[in-house]
Amino acid sequence: MARSISINIIGGGNLAYHLIKEFLKHPEIHLNQLYARNLNQLKDFEGTAVLINDLHLLTPADLSIIAVSDDAIGEVSGQLKHYHSLIVHTSGTQPMEVLQCPRKGVFYPFQSFSKNKSTIDFKEVPLLIEAQNEKDLKKLVFLAKLLSSKVYEMTSRQRSALHLAGVFAANFSNHMYVLADEILKENQIPFELIIPLIQEVAHKINLLSPTEAQTGPAVREDHKTINKHLEMLEGDKKRIYNLLTESIIKTKNK
Amino acid sequence: MARSISINIIGGGNLAYHLIKEFLKHPEIHLNQLYARNLNQLKDFEGTAVLINDLHLLTPADLSIIAVSDDAIGEVSGQLKHYHSLIVHTSGTQPMEVLQCPRKGVFYPFQSFSKNKSTIDFKEVPLLIEAQNEKDLKKLVFLAKLLSSKVYEMTSRQRSALHLAGVFAANFSNHMYVLADEILKENQIPFELIIPLIQEVAHKINLLSPTEAQTGPAVREDHKTINKHLEMLEGDKKRIYNLLTESIIKTKNK
Numbered sequence: 240m241a242r243s244i245s246i247n248i249i250g251g252g253n254l255a256y257h258l259i260k261e262f263l264k265h266p267e268i269h270l271n272q273l274y275a276r277n278l279n280q281l282k283d284f285e286g287t288a289v290l291i292n293d294l295h296l297l298t299p300a301d302l303s304i305i306a307v308s309d310d311a312i313g314e315v316s317g318q319l320k321h322y323h324s325l326i327v328h329t330s331g332t333q334p335m336e337v338l339q340c341p342r343k344g345v346f347y348p349f350q351s352f353s354k355n356k357s358t359i360d361f362k363e364v365p366l367l368i369e370a371q372n373e374k375d376l377k378k379l380v381f382l383a384k385l386l387s388s389k390v391y392e393m394t395s396r397q398r399s400a401l402h403l404a405g406v407f408a409a410n411f412s413n414h415m416y417v418l419a420d421e422i423l424k425e426n427q428i429p430f431e432l433i434i435p436l437i438q439e440v441a442h443k444i445n446l447l448s449p450t451e452a453q454t455g456p457a458v459r460e461d462h463k464t465i466n467k468h469l470e471m472l473e474g475d476k477k478r479i480y481n482l483l484t485e486s487i488i489k490t491k492n493k
Numbered sequence: 494m495a496r497s498i499s500i501n502i503i504g505g506g507n508l509a510y511h512l513i514k515e516f517l518k519h520p521e522i523h524l525n526q527l528y529a530r531n532l533n534q535l536k537d538f539e540g541t542a543v544l545i546n547d548l549h550l551l552t553p554a555d556l557s558i559i560a561v562s563d564d565a566i567g568e569v570s571g572q573l574k575h576y577h578s579l580i581v582h583t584s585g586t587q588p589m590e591v592l593q594c595p596r597k598g599v600f601y602p603f604q605s606f607s608k609n610k611s612t613i614d615f616k617e618v619p620l621l622i623e624a625q626n627e628k629d630l631k632k633l634v635f636l637a638k639l640l641s642s643k644v645y646e647m648t649s650r651q652r653s654a655l656h657l658a659g660v661f662a663a664n665f666s667n668h669m670y671v672l673a674d675e676i677l678k679e680n681q682i683p684f685e686l687i688i689p690l691i692q693e694v695a696h697k698i699n700l701l702s703p704t705e706a707q708t709g710p711a712v713r714e715d716h717k718t719i720n721k722h723l724e725m726l727e728g729d730k731k732r733i734y735n736l737l738t739e740s741i742i743k744t745k746n747k
Contacts, residue, residue: 309715309717309718310717332718332721349686349687349689349690350689350690350693351690351693351694351697351708351709352708363689364689365686365689389686389689391686393682396680397680397681397682399721399725400676400677400679400680400682400725401677401680401682401686401687403676403722403725403726404673404674404676404677404682404687405673405687405690406709406710406711406722406734407669407670407672407673407676407730407734408669408670408673408687408690408691408694409690409691409693409694409708409709410707410708410709410710410711410712410741411666411669411733411737412665412666412669412670412691412694412695413694413697413698413703413706413707413708414703414707414711414737414740414741414744415661415662415665415666415669416661416662416666416698416703416706417703417704417707417741417744418661418740419658419659419661419662419703420658420702420703420704422654422657422658422661423654423655423658425654426650426651426654426655427651428647428651428654428655428658430698430702430703432603432619432643432645432655433603433655433658433659433662434698434699435603435604435617435618435619435643436603436604436605436659436662436663437662437663437666437695437698438695438696439604439605439663440605440662440663440666440667440695441666441691441692441694441695441696442692442695443605443667444667444670444684444688444691445688448674448684449667449668449670449671449673449674449684450671450674452667452670453664453667453668453671454605454606454663454664454667455605455660455663455664456660456664457660457664457668458664461563463563463564464563464586467586467653468657468660471653471654471657472657475736475739475740475743476661478736479665479736479737479740480660480661482729482732482733482736483665483668483733485729486668486672486729486733487664487668487671489729490668490671
C-alpha cells in the first residue's frame with residue numbers, strides 16, 4: 240500500500256480551504272497543485288504548492304480533488320477529459336458518473352463547513368468514498384484513514400440519501416434555532432439562554448435514539464399546551480408548529 | 494441572607510427525581526419532606542428525608558416545590574390553600590397565579606429532562622424565577638445560585654415565550670433527527686454516521702448566530718438540489734421539506 244500520496248485540489252471555496260489546511264498537517268500528503276479561477280482565493284497557501292488558474296496546466300498526481308459547487312463539477316471535469324489519473328468530486332448529491340474523465344471516484348466529507356468557523360476536527364468527520372476500481376478505492380481509503388477515524392464506502396444512491404438526511408438533521412434543525420431566536424427577540428430574551436437546551440438535545444442522541452429522546456407537548460399529546468402555543472403564533476411559525484406537532488404524534492403512534 | 498434553606502418536594506416524576514438528586518449534593522440544602530402519591534416513586538430516597546403520600550401531613554419549610562405535570566398544579570396547590578410558607582411550581586407554561594396558595598412563586602429549570610438519562614449538569618441549566626414579593630424572590634435567588642451559574646428573574650409572560658422557543662429549538666429539532674433517522678434506516682445507513690454533523694451544528698451556535706450558521710440547499714436557493722430531494726420524498730416528510738425550505742428562503746430575504 241502507498242505510504243504517501245500526491246494531490247491536486249481544484250476549487251477556491253470553503254471546502255477546498257478546509258481540505259488544504261488539513262492536508263498540510265500530514266507529512267504523508269504532498270500537495271502538488273492548487274487550482275482556482277481567481278488566484279486571490281489561494282493567497283493563504285502561497286509557497287505550499289504550485290498555484291494555477293488554468294486547468295490545462297494541471298500536472299499528474301495520485302489524486303485530483305474537485306471541490307467546486309455541484310453545478311460546476313460537469314464543466315470542470317469536462318476540461319479534464321484527457322487527464323488519466325484519478326479524479327474525485329466531493330459532492331453529496333451528485334453521482335460519481337457526473338465526472339467526465341476516465342478514472343472517477345467520490346470523496347465526500349459529511350460535515351457542515353461554515354466560512355466563519357475556521358477549525359474542523361477531521362478525525363470526527365465521516366468520509367464517504369466511492370471508486371470505479373479496487374486500486375483507486377484503496378488509494379482513497381489510504382487518504383481517508385490518514386484524516387478520519389470514520390471511513391465508509393458508499394454508493395452514489397446511499398450518499399444522496401445521507402445528504403438528504405443531513406438536510407433534515409442539520410439545515411432544518413438549525414432553522415428551528417432561527418425561529419426560536421425570533422420568538423426570543425420579540426420577547427427581549429437573550430439567545431444565550433436557550434443554548435444549554437440546544438446542546439443537551441444534540442448531546443442526548445449519543446445515549447438515546449432520537450425517538451426515545453423526544454420530549455415536549457406534542458409527544459405527550461398535551462393539547463392544552465399545544466393550543467396555548469398555537470394562540471401565541473401566526474403565519475409560517477404557526478403552520479410549522481402545526482405540521483411538526485402532527486408529525487411527532489404520528490411518529491409516536493406508528 | 495439565609496445561609497441554609499429547608500425544602501419540601503412534591504412530585505414523584507422525572508424533574509422531582511433530578512431536583513432531589515441535585516439538592517442532596519448541597520450541604521446548604523436541608524430536604525425536609527418528599528411527597529409522592531405512590532411512595533414507590535421515592536424509594537431511591539429513603540433515609541434522606543421524611544417521605545409522605547398525604548399532603549395534609551406537609552410540615553412547614555422555607556420552600557415547597559411542586560414538581561408535577563402542568564394539569565395537576567391547580568389540584569395539588571388547592572390542597573395547600575392554608576399552607577402559609579412559600580410554594581413554587583416548576584412549569585414553563587403556567588402563570589404564577591395558577592397556584593391556589595397564599596405565598597406563590599416559580600422555579601423553572603429550562604432544560605429537557607429525559608427519564609433514561611441520569612446526569613444533568615445543573616451549573617449549566619438556566620433557572621428562571623419569579624415571586625410575588627422581594628423577600629421570597631431573594632430566597633429563590635439564594636437557592637438558584639447554589640445550583641446554577643445562570644439565574645434569571647422572568648415574568649410569566651416571558652417564561653411562556655421562552656418555553657415556546659424551546660419547543661422549536663429542542664422538540665422540533667429532535668424531531669428532525671427522527672426524520673433523518675427514518676431516511677437513513679430506509680437506506681441501510683447507520684445513525685451514528687450523522688451524529689458528528691448534528692453535534693457540529695449545535696456547537697456552532699456558540700460562535701455564530703443561527704442565521705449566520707445556516708447552510709444547505711435552501712439558503713443557497715439551489716433549486717436543482719431542492720427538486721431532487723423533493724423527488725426522493727413523499728407524505729409528511731415532503732410537506733415538511735417544502736414548508737421549511739420556503740421558510741428558510743423567506744427568513745434569508747427578510
